Amino acid sequence: xxxxxxxxxxxxxxxxxxxSAWNELVERYAPLVWSICTRFQLSNHDSEDVGQTxxxxxxxHLGELREPAALPGWLAKTTARECLRVVTAxxxxxxxxxxxxxxxxFAASAVVDEEVLLAERNAGLxxxxxxxxxxxxxxxxxxxxxxxPSYAEISAALDIPVGSIGPQRGRCLGRLRRSPAxxxxxEGDIGVTVPGGEPGA
Amino acid sequence: xxDGWDDEQLTVALxxxxxxxxxxxxxxxxxxxxxxxWHNIDAxxxxxxxxxxxETAGAPITRSEAASIRALTFTSAHLSIELEVTAGSLLxxxxxxxxxxxxxxxxxxxxxxxxxxxxxxxxxxxxxxPFRLRCRTTDGTDVLTGWIxx
Numbered sequence: 001x002x003x004x005x006x007x008x009x010x011x012x013x014x015x016x017x018x019x020s021a022w023n024e025l026v027e028r029y030a031p032l033v034w035s036i037c038t039r040f041q042l043s044n045h046d047s048e049d050v051g052q053t054x055x056x057x058x059x060x061h062l063g064e065l066r067e068p069a070a071l072p073g074w075l076a077k078t079t080a081r082e083c084l085r086v087v088t089a090x091x092x093x094x095x096x097x098x099x100x101x102x103x104x105x106f107a108a109s110a111v112v113d114e115e116v117l118l119a120e121r122n123a124g125l126x127x128x129x130x131x132x133x134x135x136x137x138x139x140x141x142x143x144x145x146x147x148x149p150s151y152a153e154i155s156a157a158l159d160i161p162v163g164s165i166g167p168q169r170g171r172c173l174g175r176l177r178r179s180p181a182x183x184x185x186x187e188g189d190i191g192v193t194v195p196g197g198e199p200g201a
Numbered sequence: 202x203x204d205g206w207d208d209e210q211l212t213v214a215l216x217x218x219x220x221x222x223x224x225x226x227x228x229x230x231x232x233x234x235x236x237x238x239w240h241n242i243d244a245x246x247x248x249x250x251x252x253x254x255x256e257t258a259g260a261p262i263t264r265s266e267a268a269s270i271r272a273l274t275f276t277s278a279h280l281s282i283e284l285e286v287t288a289g290s291l292l293x294x295x296x297x298x299x300x301x302x303x304x305x306x307x308x309x310x311x312x313x314x315x316x317x318x319x320x321x322x323x324x325x326x327x328x329x330x331p332f333r334l335r336c337r338t339t340d341g342t343d344v345l346t347g348w349i350x351x
Contacts, residue, residue, distance in 0.1 A: 019237050026233035034225040055236035122218035144216045173208045
């Protein structure tokens with residue numbers, strides 16, 4: 001995770017003057033910033049303030065990031081710090097003199113670690129999905145719906161025989177598994193836990 | 202994990218990844234993208250060097266102190282911007298005194314107002330969200346404060 005080459009390249013380009021690289025960074029990591037705001041149960045208004053502050057701080061420090069690959073951790077820590085600031089400011093208006101205590105700090109650091117791991121896994125999966133051929137993306141997108149449509153509906157929508165949906169799904173998932181974005185994630189050995197409980201459940 | 206997920210696990214993980222992205226409102230993403238407008242701004246940054254509220258944060262705060270006027274100072278190599286927060290407005294002065302233009306940047310946009318010949322200006326109403334001030338003086342100094350939330 002610490003040497004994701006695509007993230008490093010994006011940071012370098014954004015530190016130049018490449019708005020599209022910046023946009024890609026925001027697309028990739030906005031879910032991380034958002035999920036931490038959600039963990040702190042911020043209102044939409046406060047989340048917007050925190051998000052704005054975090055991205056502005058990043059804009060100002062783009063050229064100084066010594067390890068661009070450590071960006072997700074930096075973003076998560078900065079977001080948690082800003083969330084704590086908002087939360088304690090709210091407390092202070094009710095009870096003067098409230099300050100961050102060790103428990104708050106500890107809770108924030110646990111949130112940061114969890115969310116960074118999850119966000120990197122999710123970003124890798126989305127990047128891998130984006131690299132799939134359009135037919136695979138369409139099929140998997142239908143199968144991901146909850147509840148998923150019947151094979152008859154998928155067959156009609158995508159114009160493929162019912163009997164080949166299962167095998168195509170297998171091939172598409174195989175491609176996904178082998179995509180560089182996902183392989184990098186696995187090789188990074190970031191202690192990703194398998195979601196959804198038991199294998200094959 | 203080293204051997205990869207089976208098809209079911211991969212489907213579950215992918216669904217979770219897509220949901221995490223879909224849960225993020227568009228406006229939240231757009232806020233992030235528009236922050237890039239601040240990249241490579243050719244102004245000198247002024248740091249917050251004094252905040253009367255922060256000065257007292259270490260000690261027990263009495264109500265009278267908390268209710269007193271808040272004063273902030275932003276300092277750059279060439280000038281300082283001194284601010285006082287009053288009930289309805291933000292009073293400021295450029296130090297050392299000189300005239301110029303003050304821009305108030307908020308997420309909604311930019312408003313301009315003049316600073317008189319001794320550098321005094323008034324921002325009313327006080328912006329509700331984060332804002333920053335850009336000060337361009339008549340002698341060509343261009344200074345930008347950090348973000349302020351009052």
